[in-house]
Amino acid sequence: MQYLLRNRYGASLDVTGQFGPTTEDRVLAFQKSVCLGETGVVGRYTWNALVARRSFCTGNTQGGAAQRLLDHNTAGRIELWNQTFGKFDGADPLSNIRDTAAGKAAKTSCYGTAPCTTVRLATGLVNGMAALREQYGYSYFVTAISGASHSATSYHYAGRAVDFGTINGVVVSGDSTLSRNFMQACRNLGAIEVLGPSNDPNHQDHVHCAW
Ligand SMILES: [Zn+2]
Known part of the structure; x- marks a missing residue:
């Protein structure tokens, strides 16, 4: 998930395998960009949007x-x-x-x-x-x-x-x-x-x- 955010969507974060505050911040920004609820939780819809480049806007x-x-x-x-x-x-x-x-x-x-x-x-x-x-x-x-x-x-x-x-x-x-x-x-x-x-x-x- 961090790899996708960084390499596909240009998010500024390190790929650490740890879900820290920076990762949460990038997830929130990504959810906002695709018009998903800004929860900071990577559920099915957020994952789908990340993998399939799907926007809900x-x-x-x-x-x-x-x-x-x-x-x-x-x-x-x-x-x-x-x-x-x-x-x-x-x-x-x-x-x-x-x-x-x-x-x-x-x-x-x-x-x-x-x-x-x-x-x-x-x-x-x-x-x-x-x-x-x-x-x-x-x-x-x-x-x-x-x-x-x-x-x-x-x-x-x-x-x-x-x-x-x-x-x-x-x-x-x-x-x-x-x-x-x-x-x-x-x-x-x-x-x-x-x-x-x-x-x-x-x-x-x-x-x-x-x-
Ligand atoms: Zn009521």
């Missing part, structure tokens, strides 16, 4: 990760809900990610405390969702991103939060090792607000991660 970084999320959804590796809790208001997770992949702002809903506007999804959010699949291997069901009604000052309305109702085929219902591990993965990926059964009485049936 489609005009902007959010678009690249958003398009991959659509691909994962189509392939059944994740599920982006195509409705907003029974409403078809274009603010559902699938529409949010489709809009983002197309370089557009995502819709919020127009009921409850929702602001009835549009918002650009945060790059960290879209990359985080992609990395949960691509670096951690999770399959998950997304119930809301910018749509639906939440608390009045929710990160959802800022395009920075996502709710997961199912993890690896298991419905989130009370505390579990699975939900704790998933929450920790969000934190590892830089999430600034992580709520779930283990730390919030109002989040017993889903995990909420915000970037």
Whole structure:
């Protein structure tokens, strides 16, 4: 991996066989250059990009990760809900990610405390969702991103939060090792607000991660 970074991609580093801070820095730069989530971890997608000279860019970084999320959804590796809790208001997770992949702002809903506007999804959010699949291997069901009604000052309305109702085929219902591990993965990926059964009485049936 260091050899490829140095000799194929011109990265300034020595081939030592040791994954130190300089190597991590070069991996982060490489991931950024090919529009992968900047995790510093060389998972399947980063390795694929290194070996096959593959880029995941489609005009902007959010678009690249958003398009991959659509691909994962189509392939059944994740599920982006195509409705907003029974409403078809274009603010559902699938529409949010489709809009983002197309370089557009995502819709919020127009009921409850929702602001009835549009918002650009945060790059960290879209990359985080992609990395949960691509670096951690999770399959998950997304119930809301910018749509639906939440608390009045929710990160959802800022395009920075996502709710997961199912993890690896298991419905989130009370505390579990699975939900704790998933929450920790969000934190590892830089999430600034992580709520779930283990730390919030109002989040017993889903995990909420915000970037
Ligand atoms: Zn939430």
